[in-house]
Amino acid sequence: MTAAEHVCGLRGSRTKRLLDVLVGSSLLLVAMVPLSIAVVLVAVRLGRPVLFRQERLGEHGVPFTMLKLRTMHHPDPAHGLVTDADRLTRLGRFLRASSLDELPSLVNVLRGEMSLVGPRPLPTTYRERFTSTEHRRHEVRPGLTGLAQVHGRNALGWEDRFRLDIEYVDRQSVLLDLRILARTAVVVATARGVRAADCATMHELRPEASVR
Structure with missing residues (x-):
């Protein structure tokens, strides 16, 4: 990497971080009312805790605790609550379809653990x-x-998911981020691709594999 490329990279990362803070804080402020309503509904329908916390892999593989609204009952084999499909509630399906369950993750963005745009963080078990x-x-x-x-x-x-993730790493720019954010609004509005075929959420990655 040349000195000029390094400077451009630094400027780009600073602009991206500024975009994350400005847009992230604005979204959190605008979403405060629907988020508050969703929190109350989750507390009434699912009980506590209202937030779902999970260790995810962040930048350079450093783990962080991702925040989301709970959409599932706790596992309870005695009552048939074992799989994701068993545990996912009607409220949970609505929260996922509308992406309201993702709003607490804006806190992760403001903390600098996540960005508005980037590969989705996956569990540390992966x-x-x-x-x-x-x-x-x-x-x-x-x-x-x-x-x-x-x-x-x-x-x-x-x-396909990994191919697009790597493509983003290679092509990343503020302009690309803005395009992705604009397209995300359409995807959320139409609730496209909320779940994988024959799966309540998404299929597990190589459940028996240990690839190094």
């Missing part, structure tokens, strides 16, 4: 399941939305 090429998705901050989300969301297979 760490050993990536190939060396797939690990490149961790060269940037994970995002609320990304190329994969505007090209199919959870309906995409893993191969």
Whole structure:
């Protein structure tokens, strides 16, 4: 990398971070009323805790705690609540379809753990399941939305998802982020690709694999 490329990269990362803070804080402020209503509904229908917390892989593979609204009952084999399909509630399906469950993740954006745009963060339990090429998705901050989300969301297979994640890493720019954010609004409004075929959410990545 030349000195000029390094300077451009620094400027781009600063602009991206400024965009994250300005747009993220504005979205959180605008969404405060629907988020408050959703919190009350989750507390009444599902109980506490209202927030779902999970360790996800961040930039350079550093783990962080991602925040979302709960959409599922706790596992309870005695009452038939075992799989995601069993545990996902009608309220949860609505929250996911409308992406309201993602609003608490704006706190992760403001903390600098996530960006508005980037590869979606995956659970830390997946760490050993990536190939060396797939690990490149961790060269940037994970995002609320990304190329994969505007090209199919959870309906995409893993191969296509990773291909788009790596494409984003190679092409990243503020202009690309703005285009993805604009397309995300359409995807959310139409509730496209909320779940994979024959799955309540998305298929697990190589459940038996340990790829290094």
